[in-house]
Each structure stands twice: as structure tokens, then as C-alpha cells.
Amino acid sequence: MSAALAIRGLTKRFGAVQALTGVDLDLAADELLVLLGPTGAGKTTLLRCIAGLEAPDAGSITLGGVDAVGLSPAQRDVALVFQNFSLYPDWTVGENIAFPLRAPGRAMGADAIRERVAWAARMLRLTDYLDRPASRLSGGQMQRVAIGRAIVRRPRLFLMDEPLTNLDAKLRESLRVELAVLRRELKTPMLYVTHDQAEALSMGDRVAVLDGGRILQQGEPRAVYERPVSPAVARLVGLPRINLLPAEDAGGGWTAGGVAIVPRAAGDPAGRCLLGIRPEDLRLAGGSAPAEVQLVEHLGAALLVTLRWAGMQVQALVGKDAAVRRGDTVHPAADPGRTHRWSAAD
Amino acid sequence: MRGLAVLRWSLLGVYAALAAAPLLLLLLTSFKSPADATSLDLKVLPLAGSASPHAFAPTLDGYAGLAGGGEGTAQPFWSYFLSSAIIGVCSTIAAVALGTCCAYGFSRFRIAGAKDWLFFILSTRFMPPLAVVAPVLVMYRQMELQNTHLGLILLYTVFNLSLAVWLMKGFIDEIPKAYEEAALVDGYSRIQAFVRIIVPQARTGMAVTAVFCLIAAWNEYGFALTLNNQRGVTVPVYFAGLQGNISGVPWPQVAAGVLVSVLPIMVFTLLIRRHLLRGVTFGTIKQ
Amino acid sequence: MSFLALERLEKRYPDGFHAVRGIDLAVERGEFIVLLGPSGCGKTTTLRMVAGLEEATAGTIRLDGGDVTRLRPSQRDVGMVFQFYALYPHLSVRANLLFPLENTGLAKMQREVRVDDIAAALGVTHLLERFPRQLPGGDQQRISLGRALVRQPRLWLMDEPLGTLDSDRREELREVIRAQQLQHGVTTLYVTHDQEEAMTLADRIVVMDQGVIRQAGTPSEVYESPADLFTAAFVGSPGMNRIDGLVTGGVCAPLGLPVALPDGPVVLGVRPEYLHPDDAGPLRGVVVMDEYLGAWRNLHLDCPCGRLVMRLPPGAAHRPGDAVGLRVDPAHVLCFAPGDGRRLA
CATH class of the missing domain: 2.40.50.140 (Nucleic acid-binding proteins)
Known part of the structure; x- marks a missing residue:
């Protein structure tokens, strides 16, 4: 079976701005791939190239084994959900959802349309709202209708461009789970663009990290989070952000700013390295070098502690039973097996 | 891609030629003698002493005629031009200024019956203006506004105002409220915020509105003819006057006058072109 | 007596919508208060009433001992940061920062010094001669934080200032806001729907829903000991x-x-x-x-x-x-x- 989507060497330039450089990407049937990257990374451009709204300068896009470059957006049969849900405010929810089915060339009967709309509404728990005008919906309901408009035509591929970004944080949280469950039931491949860490790690079967128009790493969320290939990926994936410390080899262990931080492990690079420690891997006791607690933030289930350690500012995520206050002195330590080392040249 | 560019430029070229042809013909005519202007031969080559039937000897008589009085018109062209300029500029400024203030009010405040008011303002344009020429004439006679600049200025301002309000409301609606609110919190009064923040951002809209108002005032004929036939007469009326010329219509003089009178509008539009183009990319805030 | 006091504050719009239903809140000098709630809960309306941008239908707002309920925004001496930055697009960054100082009677030299100081504190000195539209959102919001602080106002008001930024910029600016607030000791009201932002920034969180205050307390009080089911579900990710x-x-x-x-x-x-x-x-x-x-x-x-x-x-x-x-x-x-x-x- 051919991949739902295969991209090779995709390159796109806008005037002086190189938006995408040699992007290779595969999406298996029934897979959700998250594209994670900061603003301006090229995520949206990539999505628009796949949808046929932008023409790439070079490279190939294959949809279900068919070369898609040169096909019109309608011929590609992909559904795109935007960050700004554009519904027709005077139409009812049902009319909004039915709209793509009434497109010329689709020639669906009224009964078939009604059936499809009812199915989409059921999937999105919108059945009770079908006759309500779109203008009288809440933000979360509107975005559900927008998603309904995408799923109703059963496209071969979903493209989601930060669909939850404009919603309240609380709503985002619940829709995130809803959307992932829905996608699993639909069994339609999906490419999901976001800059939200929680969405990237929790929703995808795989995640691709995009920055500066290039894919830096792709793989299962856990693999990317636990084994980032470069400091850049480590910094882009995970919140609170990873601590990166320039360290020197001092015989038995790594030192930063002249104080010992962690012991050496087998396979460590020699000389200098960039040491990465995830906040949750940093303990507040057991180490040798002292650190001053600068700030303790209550994150609900955990505490985020900001420390001055070895002349650097680092953060540790600890359980909320930890007795730590601003101004305390602690001795942080990290298990060498849970830290990351990149040779300084990276 | 190259083929496309060639096609694009040749289409543009054809259109430019079509659009420029009447102006070019006017320009040529303005340099002809009355006889050459009405000759049955198409005279397009401004070459003195040429034997070609298409050549004519260029002369400045048409332009000189603009300076002279008599011959169907009481004063030299330039005095009409001055009247048009005074009336056009003043009524444009008044309409844009009032329209902007009024539009700001409609855009920002809760006004009882705002929609009805706006409809009423628009409705003043439903009737052809000339339908009210008689009552206006009577009124102006009583108020002694006939044959004054002020009279036409007021009239044109009123006629242009509805357009100005509607156009400006569209533009001001586009300016996020947060800008003035920031200024209010920063220690400015509502009027200061309007002048310092809103007006500079509404410049594009004001430029567009001014172009429309100026063109309307500049070209208006019916009221100008009826109300101002002795003093404060405008350019369109001047041309009408030339038609009554005993020695036939002096076409070179008409051509010269038309060219001179469209010049200010063209210059004005070119001057504010930057603003007009900015109007296309309006919307500075990502929302 | 508290520095800022809202007493039975109420807002009812002409269309009948009862946005704020009589709330009481006392804020101490230098406190960082976050108004937290879902959209439509009345938090932004409350903030705007404190700024003077909305007129209170009933109730009183006292600031530093004086009744400011009927004062115009310009008379209240507050600084405000808007969600969409609201930097004046036709003015340079420097002119934007100078703008709030023009009506203060400060000498020109002093104004320049103030602007230079705040620009340095926020790390935007190199942007002073640029225009807002040339800058990314994060920089624009940094500058609008500065514009709201440069006058050294009695209150710093913020309406979801980080709402439109991506998570990296958000975290960065959160630190800037906290640092500036501590340094200037300015009493702050901050509106957000993001409970994590509220937890990390606030001295006290005021949870609002449907125009009333559900609970006001420190982040750990609100998290560990919610006063009702709404607060329990709204605070925490995911909620209780x-x-x-x-x-x-x-x-x-x-x-x-x-x-x-x-x-x-x-x-x-x-x-x-x-x-x-x-x-x-x-x-x-x-x-x-x-x-x-x-x-x-x-x-x-x-x-x-x-x-x-x-x-x-x-x-x-x-x-x-x-x-x-x-x-x-x-x-x-x-x-x-x-x-x-x-x-x-």
C-alpha cells in the first residue's frame, strides 16, 4: 500500500525568504503526524503546498501514489482546517457542515447529504445544534463545526493548521483529546501543524520538528523528546524547556563554570560539550555544587524551581511536596543516564 | 513565464494607448488653428511648413484665447479656473473633515437609531440632485448666496457629505478601537486621541474620499450654471458659454481649457497615489 | 485600607447582558492580581472598568483612597497593555514610548531618559527607530509593556497580553512581566483565560465565571483548596x-x-x-x-x-x-x- 503522502526535496522561496528547504516527509495511511515548529518555521507554507494553495519551487508531492504537483486544490481531495474558523454566520450549523457536499461536481443527493451531515454531527457531538445559526455558537462549537466541514466529505487527507490556537486554554485542552479520539475513529491520515508542546507530544503518532524551513528530526514523540538529535531540537521540544549548559571535561566528570555537575558516562564526547538536562530530570539534592533558589512557581501538580547553578540559570520540575523556598541553597544533581550530551561543535 | 510577461505588457500597452488616445487628440487640437481643428483631413503631425495633408502648423492661439475675455464669455478662462479651484478645494476639505468626524461618531459611539441615521444620510443621494434645483435657487436668492463662492461650496459639501460619511465609516471601522483606548489610558482626551491617532491612520480613507469629492465638485454643471451665472462661475460653465460663440466653437481653445482643467485632478491623484495604494493593503493588525 | 478596591461593581450593557454582577475585590499595593476565567466571564469588562474604558453601571472603584469610578481614563493614571499590542502604527517605537509622557509636564530631557531607561530594561533599545509593523509580535508586545510602564502609573493593567504569541515568546515575556512588576513594585491587574499563566504569575488569582468572583486566593489555595466545582475544574491542567x-x-x-x-x-x-x-x-x-x-x-x-x-x-x-x-x-x-x-x- 502506498503512503498517504510522500514529499521529497520540497523547496519554496518567497522573494528573499527561503521558506522551505529540501523537506522530506512521509505520512502512512491512518497516521497522525504533527509538525512542530516556532512561528516562521515554514509549517504553514508546507501545509499550503500540500493543499495546492502554493506551488513549490522544487521537489515532489505524492498523494496516495499520485503526483500531486500540478493538481488543483479541489483535485487533491484534502481538507484543510484553519486557525481562524471561517463559518458563514447566518447559516445554520447543518448548512455550514453540508456546504462542501453541495460543491459542483460532487453531485450528491439530498438524502445522502443529510445522512453525511448527521454522521459528522454525531462524531463531533453537534447533533443538538444542527439548526442553530453559526453566529450563536461558542468558540469551541464553532471550531467543531469547522472540523465537521472538513470531515463530512471524507477526504483522503486532513491538514490542520493550528486549529485550536484561537481557543481558550481550557477548551484547547479538551478539544485536543476529542480531536485525537475522533481521528482514531476516522482512520484518515492527518497532518497537524502546531506550536503547542502538549498537542505535539500527545496527539501525534509521530512528530516532525521544523525550524528555518528544514526538518530537524522526525520520529515518535517519545523518541524525539528523550533522544533529541541536536540542542536545537531539544530546545524546541518540551516545556518547561530543557536546560542547556556548556560543560568541560574535567577528568572524572563534567564541569560548568568551574564546578562539577554530572559524572561522565561511557560514550561521552571528549573535551567540551553542551549538556542538556530536562527540568524533570534535575533533582534538588545529592549533587556537589550548590545552587541558589531564585523562584518557585506553583504549576498545580508540580513546582517549577528556577535556580542559579554553576553561573547559569536552570529550571527544575519537582513534586509539589518538595519543601523549597526562594533564597534556599540546594545541591542539584542529575542521573548521567538521563542527560544529553552533544559535542560542542553541534 | 516569459511569454506571460510579454502578453501582460502588450495588453497593458494596448490599454494605455486606448486610454491615452483622447488626451493625445485633445493635446494636438489645443495647438491647432480653428481651421485645422475642423479640417476634414486628420491632422496629427505638428510640423510647420510640411506639405503632408496630415500636418498642421502648431500655434499657441488656443492657450492665448484662454486669457482673453469676450466672445461668449465675460471673463478670461483663468478667473473661472480660480472659482473652480476655490469652490472645489473648499468643499472637498469641508466634506472630508465633516465626513470624518461624523463617521468617527457613527463608528465608535452608541447612537440611538444609528442605522436609520446612516440610511437617511445615504437617502439624500437617491434623488438626482438637479431635482431640487428650483427650491435651492429660490432659497439661495433669498439668502443672497447666488453668484457667490460660498453658495456652491455649501451645496457641494452637502452633496458630497453622504458619500464622505459612508466611505470614511468603512475606513474608521477598520481601525481597531484599542488604538484610541490606549491613548485614552495614556492620558489623552477623546478629541486628542482622535486627532493624534485616528486621523493619521485614516489618511488613506481621507485621500480616497477627497479624490471623489473633488472630482464631483470639479465637474458639476447643473447647479453651477443655475446658481452662479455672473460671478463665481466655474469651468464647466465656461465651456458651455463658449458654445454660444458667434464665430463658431473655438475648438483649440476648448481643448486647451479642458487639458488645463483636468490637470489639477490628475496631479492631485498622482500626489496621493501612495495613500491610495496603501488603501489596498490596509489592515495593520493581525486579528 | 487597600490600594485598589472594587465595591459592588456591576456592568450591565444596554442590550441587557449582565457582564459583571456586583463584585468586591481589595488589592494591596504592589500586588500582582490575575483575573482568570473563560471567555465571557466578565474579567475583561472588570479590567476595562478599572481603566475607565467602560462605565460602571453600579458600584465604586477606589484607587489609592480616591473614588475614580466616574473619572475619565486619562485622569486615572493607569497604564494598559492590550492583547493586540495596539502600538500606534504611524509612530516609531521611540515615539510610541514617548506618547504617554507628552501630557505629563516632564521636561523633554527627562522624557528621553525615561524612554531610554524603559527600552533598556525591556531589551528593545536597538528597535527604537523602527516602526511597529516591521517587528514580530513578541517585540511589539515588549514595547507595549514599556509604553504602559513608562509613565510610572499607579496601576498596570494587562488584557491577555500573551494571548496571540507562540509558546516560546509567551514564556519569555512572562519572565519580563514578572521582573518588571517586581522591580517597579507596580500594582498589577492581569486578565487571562490560561490557568498556567495565572498560576505562575499571580500573587493572588481571582477566578471569575458568569460575572461573579468564584474564589480569590493564592495559586496554591485556589489549586489545592478550590471553593467550588467550577474553580476545581477550571484551575489545573487537566482540571479536577x-x-x-x-x-x-x-x-x-x-x-x-x-x-x-x-x-x-x-x-x-x-x-x-x-x-x-x-x-x-x-x-x-x-x-x-x-x-x-x-x-x-x-x-x-x-x-x-x-x-x-x-x-x-x-x-x-x-x-x-x-x-x-x-x-x-x-x-x-x-x-x-x-x-x-x-x-x-
């Missing part, structure tokens, strides 16, 4: 689990916990981190979704008592459909009244 229970003879089903409550229905609240997998536990559920989040995972379960979420270390993944047994930390079970959601114990 709710389990419908029944008390009979001092014992509460389905958890089998002893409670000092009369017989009858009750709603139990448990935070996701106080649920633990235990095959012998009193609850059973089927995995709906296993959300991997890096430092931990959220396991969403369908139980007979409803949907529950359990927070687990990032260990082995569960598959959808797996059956899991649960127990709860008895010390961290809260009881709420089923009707109005009030906290019982």
Missing part, C-alpha cells in the same frame, strides 16, 4: 476529576471513604495526580487515550462514574481499551454539593 458519590452512614460510595457529611448525594473531587493505578483499588476504568506529555502522561479513562484523568510518570504506555484499576489518596479527596457546586469538606 469529578466523581458522583453517595453518602450513607458516614461512608461515601464509590470510594468507600469515611466522611463527616449527612446522608445524600455528593460530588467528589480528586486532582489527576492523586489518582494512582492499583488493580485492587475501588475504581475501574477503560483507557480512552494515553496522552504523552514528555515529563509526564495523562491517562484518560472511562469509568462507571464518568471520565477520569490520571497523571502518571512517563513510563510504559497504555493502549486504548486496556482496563485499569485505580485508588485515590484519601487525604486529597474534596467534597462538593451536587446542586450549586459549593465546597462541603
Whole structure:
């Protein structure tokens, strides 16, 4: 079976701005791939190239084994959900959802349309709202209708461009789970663009990290989070952000700013390295070098502690039973097996 | 891609030629003698002493005629031009200024019956203006506004105002409220915020509105003819006057006058072109 | 007497919408207060009434001892940051920062010094001659933070200032805001719908819903000891689990916990981190979704008592459909009244 989507060497330039450089990407049937990257990374451009709204300068896009470059957006049969849900405010929810089915060339009967709309509404728990005008919906309901408009035509591929970004944080949280469950039931491949860490790690079967128009790493969320290939990926994936410390080899262990931080492990690079420690891997006791607690933030289930350690500012995520206050002195330590080392040249 | 560019430029070229042809013909005519202007031969080559039937000897008589009085018109062209300029500029400024203030009010405040008011303002344009020429004439006679600049200025301002309000409301609606609110919190009064923040951002809209108002005032004929036939007469009326010329219509003089009178509008539009183009990319805030 | 006091403050719009229904709030000098709630809860309206951009329908706003309820915004001496930056697009960054100082009667030299100081503090000195539209959102919002502070106002008001930024910029600016607030000691009202932002920034969180204050307290008070079900569900990511229970003879089903409550229905609240997998536990559920989040995972379960979420270390993944047994930390079970959601114990 051919991949739902295969991209090779995709390159796109806008005037002086190189938006995408040699992007290779595969999406298996029934897979959700998250594209994670900061603003301006090229995520949206990539999505628009796949949808046929932008023409790439070079490279190939294959949809279900068919070369898609040169096909019109309608011929590609992909559904795109935007960050700004554009519904027709005077139409009812049902009319909004039915709209793509009434497109010329689709020639669906009224009964078939009604059936499809009812199915989409059921999937999105919108059945009770079908006759309500779109203008009288809440933000979360509107975005559900927008998603309904995408799923109703059963496209071969979903493209989601930060669909939850404009919603309240609380709503985002619940829709995130809803959307992932829905996608699993639909069994339609999906490419999901976001800059939200929680969405990237929790929703995808795989995640691709995009920055500066290039894919830096792709793989299962856990693999990317636990084994980032470069400091850049480590910094882009995970919140609170990873601590990166320039360290020197001092015989038995790594030192930063002249104080010992962690012991050496087998396979460590020699000389200098960039040491990465995830906040949750940093303990507040057991180490040798002292650190001053600068700030303790209550994150609900955990505490985020900001420390001055070895002349650097680092953060540790600890359980909320930890007795730590601003101004305390602690001795942080990290298990060498849970830290990351990149040779300084990276 | 190259083929496309060639096609694009040749289409543009054809259109430019079509659009420029009447102006070019006017320009040529303005340099002809009355006889050459009405000759049955198409005279397009401004070459003195040429034997070609298409050549004519260029002369400045048409332009000189603009300076002279008599011959169907009481004063030299330039005095009409001055009247048009005074009336056009003043009524444009008044309409844009009032329209902007009024539009700001409609855009920002809760006004009882705002929609009805706006409809009423628009409705003043439903009737052809000339339908009210008689009552206006009577009124102006009583108020002694006939044959004054002020009279036409007021009239044109009123006629242009509805357009100005509607156009400006569209533009001001586009300016996020947060800008003035920031200024209010920063220690400015509502009027200061309007002048310092809103007006500079509404410049594009004001430029567009001014172009429309100026063109309307500049070209208006019916009221100008009826109300101002002795003093404060405008350019369109001047041309009408030339038609009554005993020695036939002096076409070179008409051509010269038309060219001179469209010049200010063209210059004005070119001057504010930057603003007009900015109007296309309006919307500075990502929302 | 408190520095800022809202007394029975109310806002009703002409169309009948009752946005704020008589709230009371006392803020001490230098306090960082976050108004937290879903959209439409009245938090922004409250902030705008304090700024003077909305007129209060009833009630009083006292600032530093004086009644400012009917004063114009320009007379209140407050600085405000808007969600969409609202930098004046036709003015350079420097002119934007100078703008609030022009009406203050400060000498030109002093104004320049103030602008240079605030620009340096916010790290935007190199942008002073640029125009807002040339700058990315994060820089624009930095500058608008500065514009609201440069006059050294009595109050710093912020309306979802980080709402439109991506997570990197958001975290960065959060630190800037906190640092500036501490340094200037300026009393701050901050509106957000993001509970994490509220938890990390606030001295005190004011949770609002439908025009009323549900609870005002420190982040840990609001998180660990919510006053009602709304606060319990809104604060925390994900919010508190709710389990419908029944008390009979001092014992509460389905958890089998002893409670000092009369017989009858009750709603139990448990935070996701106080649920633990235990095959012998009193609850059973089927995995709906296993959300991997890096430092931990959220396991969403369908139980007979409803949907529950359990927070687990990032260990082995569960598959959808797996059956899991649960127990709860008895010390961290809260009881709420089923009707109005009030906290019982």
C-alpha cells in the first residue's frame, strides 16, 4: 500500500525568504503526524503546498501514489482546517457542515447529504445544534463545526493548521483529546501543524520538528523528546524547556563554570560539550555544587524551581511536596543516564 | 513565464494607448488653428511648413484665447479656473473633515437609531440632485448666496457629505478601537486621541474620499450654471458659454481649457497615489 | 485600607447582558492580581472598568483612597497593555514610548531618559527607530509593556497580553512581566483565560465565571483548596476529576471513604495526580487515550462514574481499551454539593 503522502526535496522561496528547504516527509495511511515548529518555521507554507494553495519551487508531492504537483486544490481531495474558523454566520450549523457536499461536481443527493451531515454531527457531538445559526455558537462549537466541514466529505487527507490556537486554554485542552479520539475513529491520515508542546507530544503518532524551513528530526514523540538529535531540537521540544549548559571535561566528570555537575558516562564526547538536562530530570539534592533558589512557581501538580547553578540559570520540575523556598541553597544533581550530551561543535 | 510577461505588457500597452488616445487628440487640437481643428483631413503631425495633408502648423492661439475675455464669455478662462479651484478645494476639505468626524461618531459611539441615521444620510443621494434645483435657487436668492463662492461650496459639501460619511465609516471601522483606548489610558482626551491617532491612520480613507469629492465638485454643471451665472462661475460653465460663440466653437481653445482643467485632478491623484495604494493593503493588525 | 478596591461593581450593557454582577475585590499595593476565567466571564469588562474604558453601571472603584469610578481614563493614571499590542502604527517605537509622557509636564530631557531607561530594561533599545509593523509580535508586545510602564502609573493593567504569541515568546515575556512588576513594585491587574499563566504569575488569582468572583486566593489555595466545582475544574491542567458519590452512614460510595457529611448525594473531587493505578483499588476504568506529555502522561479513562484523568510518570504506555484499576489518596479527596457546586469538606 502506498503512503498517504510522500514529499521529497520540497523547496519554496518567497522573494528573499527561503521558506522551505529540501523537506522530506512521509505520512502512512491512518497516521497522525504533527509538525512542530516556532512561528516562521515554514509549517504553514508546507501545509499550503500540500493543499495546492502554493506551488513549490522544487521537489515532489505524492498523494496516495499520485503526483500531486500540478493538481488543483479541489483535485487533491484534502481538507484543510484553519486557525481562524471561517463559518458563514447566518447559516445554520447543518448548512455550514453540508456546504462542501453541495460543491459542483460532487453531485450528491439530498438524502445522502443529510445522512453525511448527521454522521459528522454525531462524531463531533453537534447533533443538538444542527439548526442553530453559526453566529450563536461558542468558540469551541464553532471550531467543531469547522472540523465537521472538513470531515463530512471524507477526504483522503486532513491538514490542520493550528486549529485550536484561537481557543481558550481550557477548551484547547479538551478539544485536543476529542480531536485525537475522533481521528482514531476516522482512520484518515492527518497532518497537524502546531506550536503547542502538549498537542505535539500527545496527539501525534509521530512528530516532525521544523525550524528555518528544514526538518530537524522526525520520529515518535517519545523518541524525539528523550533522544533529541541536536540542542536545537531539544530546545524546541518540551516545556518547561530543557536546560542547556556548556560543560568541560574535567577528568572524572563534567564541569560548568568551574564546578562539577554530572559524572561522565561511557560514550561521552571528549573535551567540551553542551549538556542538556530536562527540568524533570534535575533533582534538588545529592549533587556537589550548590545552587541558589531564585523562584518557585506553583504549576498545580508540580513546582517549577528556577535556580542559579554553576553561573547559569536552570529550571527544575519537582513534586509539589518538595519543601523549597526562594533564597534556599540546594545541591542539584542529575542521573548521567538521563542527560544529553552533544559535542560542542553541534 | 516569459511569454506571460510579454502578453501582460502588450495588453497593458494596448490599454494605455486606448486610454491615452483622447488626451493625445485633445493635446494636438489645443495647438491647432480653428481651421485645422475642423479640417476634414486628420491632422496629427505638428510640423510647420510640411506639405503632408496630415500636418498642421502648431500655434499657441488656443492657450492665448484662454486669457482673453469676450466672445461668449465675460471673463478670461483663468478667473473661472480660480472659482473652480476655490469652490472645489473648499468643499472637498469641508466634506472630508465633516465626513470624518461624523463617521468617527457613527463608528465608535452608541447612537440611538444609528442605522436609520446612516440610511437617511445615504437617502439624500437617491434623488438626482438637479431635482431640487428650483427650491435651492429660490432659497439661495433669498439668502443672497447666488453668484457667490460660498453658495456652491455649501451645496457641494452637502452633496458630497453622504458619500464622505459612508466611505470614511468603512475606513474608521477598520481601525481597531484599542488604538484610541490606549491613548485614552495614556492620558489623552477623546478629541486628542482622535486627532493624534485616528486621523493619521485614516489618511488613506481621507485621500480616497477627497479624490471623489473633488472630482464631483470639479465637474458639476447643473447647479453651477443655475446658481452662479455672473460671478463665481466655474469651468464647466465656461465651456458651455463658449458654445454660444458667434464665430463658431473655438475648438483649440476648448481643448486647451479642458487639458488645463483636468490637470489639477490628475496631479492631485498622482500626489496621493501612495495613500491610495496603501488603501489596498490596509489592515495593520493581525486579528 | 487597600490600594485598589472594587465595591459592588456591576456592568450591565444596554442590550441587557449582565457582564459583571456586583463584585468586591481589595488589592494591596504592589500586588500582582490575575483575573482568570473563560471567555465571557466578565474579567475583561472588570479590567476595562478599572481603566475607565467602560462605565460602571453600579458600584465604586477606589484607587489609592480616591473614588475614580466616574473619572475619565486619562485622569486615572493607569497604564494598559492590550492583547493586540495596539502600538500606534504611524509612530516609531521611540515615539510610541514617548506618547504617554507628552501630557505629563516632564521636561523633554527627562522624557528621553525615561524612554531610554524603559527600552533598556525591556531589551528593545536597538528597535527604537523602527516602526511597529516591521517587528514580530513578541517585540511589539515588549514595547507595549514599556509604553504602559513608562509613565510610572499607579496601576498596570494587562488584557491577555500573551494571548496571540507562540509558546516560546509567551514564556519569555512572562519572565519580563514578572521582573518588571517586581522591580517597579507596580500594582498589577492581569486578565487571562490560561490557568498556567495565572498560576505562575499571580500573587493572588481571582477566578471569575458568569460575572461573579468564584474564589480569590493564592495559586496554591485556589489549586489545592478550590471553593467550588467550577474553580476545581477550571484551575489545573487537566482540571479536577469529578466523581458522583453517595453518602450513607458516614461512608461515601464509590470510594468507600469515611466522611463527616449527612446522608445524600455528593460530588467528589480528586486532582489527576492523586489518582494512582492499583488493580485492587475501588475504581475501574477503560483507557480512552494515553496522552504523552514528555515529563509526564495523562491517562484518560472511562469509568462507571464518568471520565477520569490520571497523571502518571512517563513510563510504559497504555493502549486504548486496556482496563485499569485505580485508588485515590484519601487525604486529597474534596467534597462538593451536587446542586450549586459549593465546597462541603
